[in-house]
Amino acid sequence: MSNFPSEKPVLVTCGLPYANGKCHIGHLRTYIPADIFVRSLHKQGQDATFVCGSDTHGTPIVVSAEQAGSTPEQFIEQYHHHFDEVFKNLGIKFDFFGSTNDPVNHNRTNEIVNKLIENNYVYPKKIDLAYCPHCERSLPDRYVEGICPYCESQARGDECDQGCGRHLEPGEILKPICKVCGSNAEYRKQEHFFFRLSSFKDFLMEHLDTLGGTANSRNYAREWVQNELRDWCITRNLEWGVRFPGHEDLVVYVWVDAPIGYISFTEEYCNNAGLDWQQIWQGDSRIIHFIGLDIAYHHCIFWPAMLKGAGYSLPWAVIASGMVKIEDKTFSKSRGYVVWVNDDYLDHGFHPDLLRYYLASYTSHTKELNFSWTVFQEKVNNELVGSLGNFLHRTLHFANKNFGRVPEGQVSPDVLAEIRETIQNVTEAMDEYEFKKAIDTIMSLSAYGNTHFQSNEPWHMIKQDPDACKRVVKDCLQIAKALVLLCEPVIPAKMKEAWEQLGLEGDVSKMTYNEALVELESGRALPKPAILFNKIDDKKIEEMEKIMNKRVAEAKAKEEKTTSAPPQVQEITFEDFKTMDIRIGTVVLAENIKDSDKLLKLQVDIGEPEPRQVVAGIAQTHEPGEIVDRQVVVVANMKPAKLFGVESNGMIMAADEDGAVLLQPEKQVENGTSVR
RNA sequence: AGCGGGGUGGGGUAGUCAGGAAAUCCCGACGGGCUCAUAACCCGUAGAUCCAUGGUUCGAAUCCAUGCCCCGCUACCA
Numbered sequence: 001m002s003n004f005p006s007e008k009p010v011l012v013t014c015g016l017p018y019a020n021g022k023c024h025i026g027h028l029r030t031y032i033p034a035d036i037f038v039r040s041l042h043k044q045g046q047d048a049t050f051v052c053g054s055d056t057h058g059t060p061i062v063v064s065a066e067q068a069g070s071t072p073e074q075f076i077e078q079y080h081h082h083f084d085e086v087f088k089n090l091g092i093k094f095d096f097f098g099s100t101n102d103p104v105n106h107n108r109t110n111e112i113v114n115k116l117i118e119n120n121y122v123y124p125k126k127i128d129l130a131y132c133p134h135c136e137r138s139l140p141d142r143y144v145e146g147i148c149p150y151c152e153s154q155a156r157g158d159e160c161d162q163g164c165g166r167h168l169e170p171g172e173i174l175k176p177i178c179k180v181c182g183s184n185a186e187y188r189k190q191e192h193f194f195f196r197l198s199s200f201k202d203f204l205m206e207h208l209d210t211l212g213g214t215a216n217s218r219n220y221a222r223e224w225v226q227n228e229l230r231d232w233c234i235t236r237n238l239e240w241g242v243r244f245p246g247h248e249d250l251v252v253y254v255w256v257d258a259p260i261g262y263i264s265f266t267e268e269y270c271n272n273a274g275l276d277w278q279q280i281w282q283g284d285s286r287i288i289h290f291i292g293l294d295i296a297y298h299h300c301i302f303w304p305a306m307l308k309g310a311g312y313s314l315p316w317a318v319i320a321s322g323m324v325k326i327e328d329k330t331f332s333k334s335r336g337y338v339v340w341v342n343d344d345y346l347d348h349g350f351h352p353d354l355l356r357y358y359l360a361s362y363t364s365h366t367k368e369l370n371f372s373w374t375v376f377q378e379k380v381n382n383e384l385v386g387s388l389g390n391f392l393h394r395t396l397h398f399a400n401k402n403f404g405r406v407p408e409g410q411v412s413p414d415v416l417a418e419i420r421e422t423i424q425n426v427t428e429a430m431d432e433y434e435f436k437k438a439i440d441t442i443m444s445l446s447a448y449g450n451t452h453f454q455s456n457e458p459w460h461m462i463k464q465d466p467d468a469c470k471r472v473v474k475d476c477l478q479i480a481k482a483l484v485l486l487c488e489p490v491i492p493a494k495m496k497e498a499w500e501q502l503g504l505e506g507d508v509s510k511m512t513y514n515e516a517l518v519e520l521e522s523g524r525a526l527p528k529p530a531i532l533f534n535k536i537d538d539k540k541i542e543e544m545e546k547i548m549n550k551r552v553a554e555a556k557a558k559e560e561k562t563t564s565a566p567p568q569v570q571e572i573t574f575e576d577f578k579t580m581d582i583r584i585g586t587v588v589l590a591e592n593i594k595d596s597d598k599l600l601k602l603q604v605d606i607g608e609p610e611p612r613q614v615v616a617g618i619a620q621t622h623e624p625g626e627i628v629d630r631q632v633v634v635v636a637n638m639k640p641a642k643l644f645g646v647e648s649n650g651m652i653m654a655a656d657e658d659g660a661v662l663l664q665p666e667k668q669v670e671n672g673t674s675v676r
Numbered sequence: 677a678g679c680g681g682g683g684u685g686g687g688g689u690a691g692u693c694a695g696g697a698a699a700u701c702c703c704g705a706c707g708g709g710c711u712c713a714u715a716a717c718c719c720g721u722a723g724a725u726c727c728a729u730g731g732u733u734c735g736a737a738u739c740c741a742u743g744c745c746c747c748g749c750u751a752c753c754a
Binding site for chain 1: 680681682688689690693700701702703709710711712713714716717718719747748751752753754
């Protein structure tokens, strides 16, 4: 049984893009499937409202704007436009794309916060807050860095991002350092406001049991709810943001007003369209959030608790997508592992639909997706060009050339049954947010079409048995019509063209799947078809890979520069130097390490009862045989490390010049002699 | 160390939540066919100890336990 269509109003949202940087392919992992889902809902006869908008508040934007010598207003404006434009170019069709800085959102946030206060879910508390005496200001969230009180890792003010992953409340972080000027911050008592998240524990456990969507988000949230739910500080000392009611010096935390954007965008859209937004947000409705897994915590814990506390409708489903990687590395702008949607894709003349197809069909929605230009090319050339494009073209071309119109005859029952089953399976897959499965199912209908065409050989029939030929062509045209309807959610622009090539009228995006079972009208004229999808040649892909490799190389070079520079400038004391235990030793054994090009495993006698095992990165310049019996300089108190699974308890010193040039004592000395 | 994601034919993937006869799909290899179509398409063949060990079961890729290995985070990334 399919979930749709439903009597209840349906709202679909996407995690708000943060107006602090350009759109890259990683973003699209959420937006494209959401758009496909909404288009598919329409095809199932389900009305749905689809909203999104820019997330414009919070500390990072203030910091970025300051660095850019701009105001936050100006700063967010450019990225808001950027995302809006990119989404339009990709066929991601929001009913409304707003901004959390819109007055409607300020109002709605105020209303909700007041409601929470009224319902006694908010209380004031004096807490220690980081304050920078040098900059003379309070340091919220990411203005401050320090040590996580739970795991002792380096952490940001609001989250232990390098360690245990916990959300940190203001005042928790140890050894705070001002991120703006780098000086030590101090703690000062200040009054802030807290949301009684802890009182929602039972409610949340229940909510998570009934919440729909993908399991990854629920499971993730459940663990947090079970362990500990602490009250949540919802105010910040910032100028930029939504004012906390009654306190001129405070704004609400960005994670309060950002999701409220979902409500205010719905409001703005509905008010413009003459609809009732309260049916969705205060009535019995289906609210569906598409997000990245990294914000599951907010959407499955904070957000439902806030909605409950203020008397709003709860989310019906949360769908969390997996991350996008490049060559097995997670996206990272600073490391160069990024593919920009404009610069690296659209500007090179690639059609948006190809990317939509690739991202949605590569792997399950909840799994990681490893971006690769060659796989992109492979999928486009084999599936879109070879199978789908070719079937549509050979069918339309053959029909147009021989008949010029849709031939007479009935579509065979087998073909209709096949189409019916495909629709059924695609709908089910969409219901489960299995976009890859849905697309694979559609592609197998395309393969079925090709086989049908091939095995009946209409090009022979046309001479021997024209009537039989007409039946086959009619079958194939019907399959083509079905394919166009089924593919429209995924590759809308291309299917709009194909719809016209079938000689059909109306907006294909507004047709339902059931239209695929309506037989084409015999005698209807068929225009001359044009090719829909072209192969991507190897040269183009090589070019794209080159661009990507270059960026990664540049980023790596930059990284090395920044990491290797400090030791040269930083002075150390003699005391510091004495902390190193450097000794002379003799290599007694050396061997290669399997699978490693650069490493050798050495046993070095440094005057201890047993030789030390040390792994050295010198295999490219030294054969194991040539260094046995040689004396070397060893840092003996290195922290043990595992390299290629081999333990290393020291470091061999070498000059770093296109490989390794080993240091050696001037003359033979006793093993274990220390160096100073 | 912590957290997260993984280990399925040569490469890439599905299936794992709800355990069942022959493990999906795309590429690649090999053989054949077709010539309507974008050197596209169709048919067939070979190729998998489903990371390992132990357990539960009539039955395990799937559930449980232990272990091994890979990858990511480490300056605001959905």
